[in-house]
Amino acid sequence: MPDVPSLDQIQRAPKVLLHDHLDGGLRPGTVLELAEQTGYDELPVSDVAGVADWFAAAAEAGSLEEYLRRFSHTVGVMQTEDAISRVAAECAEDLAADGVAYAEVRYAPELSTQRGLSLDAVVEAILDGFRRGTARAAEAGRRIRLGLLLCAMRHEARATEIAELVVRYRDDGVVGFDIAGPEAGFPPTRFLDSFEYLRRANCHFTIHAGEGFGLPSIWEAIQWCGAARLGHGVRIVDDIEFGTDGTPKLGRLAAFVRDRRIPLEMCPTSNVHTGTVTSIREHPIALLRRLRFRVTVNTDNRLMSQTSMTTEFSRLTDEFGYDLDDMQWFTVNAMKSAFIPFDQRLALINEVIKPGYSALRSETVFGKVADHQTAIG
Structure with a gap:
């Protein structure tokens, strides 16, 4: 068996996150405070522990549609620029504290227009929050870079507007486009015009596919729409x-x-919680890793699934015995696949990721030597 890294080593290892929903990662206390500040009165509980437990119950949903119902409440408190900016800033801080070196966080700006905010105002509030959060993380000695993916909701009709937003803010921190929401009944080909527009503008996009629906969803996302990455792709x-x-x-x-x-x-x-797979042990990630697909590890919704990148890797090491080399393989895969320029991806791989894992491996080797010397001394 390989040397399974400790939880502390997993937390300190530089990690890369490509699939994380802003509205799925709020702090429970923030949900409660923002509800009070913005007059949102539809939360079913009124204390921090209750909020955390209620959102955690999403893990028992067993279907994607039921799992997604919880989002009406996180979105419900993200209807002002201050609230959105705060959520984004805390997201940056929380990911940095979890050892994430680079992250692409996604959000559907149309979800925050219920009280009159424009799509542009929503995007600018998120980017402002990212700037403030990364600055605060740096002050605490944790460096992180974030990019924003803008989502269009599959069951709505605003994809063209969102695609235009991506082009408009591509030099200010927006790195790409996605479509999100229920797959069944809402195939990606509904938005062919948007994907063709983005291709002509040389913009990146990923597509949720192969989570709540099967191979036809993946085939359409790739062969009809031209997706550069697959959101989930489990099927x-x-x-x-x-x-x-x-x-x-x-x-x-x-x-x-x-x-x-x-x-x-x-x-x-998340795939376990939505019923896509029955358990971590049964997750196809291990098979796909053995077959050398370009697999990456992600959180999806940190609040609803009560998870983090450290938790995800910890569960994988527990189930499959992954070591630091495996973690680095997943991490480099993710960094290679990010929607930022090649030279910047390469710099993060060579200057942050590889040195970080090398230091952790040296730490493990020196620890073994010290233990051996103690044993024979």
């Missing part, structure tokens, strides 16, 4: 068969995804 395993001797055989779509190195933004804990 790609439906295109992998096994021979009588256990040898895997990839179907044409799975082979295409692997051959083209299309990144899979996998969120193990």
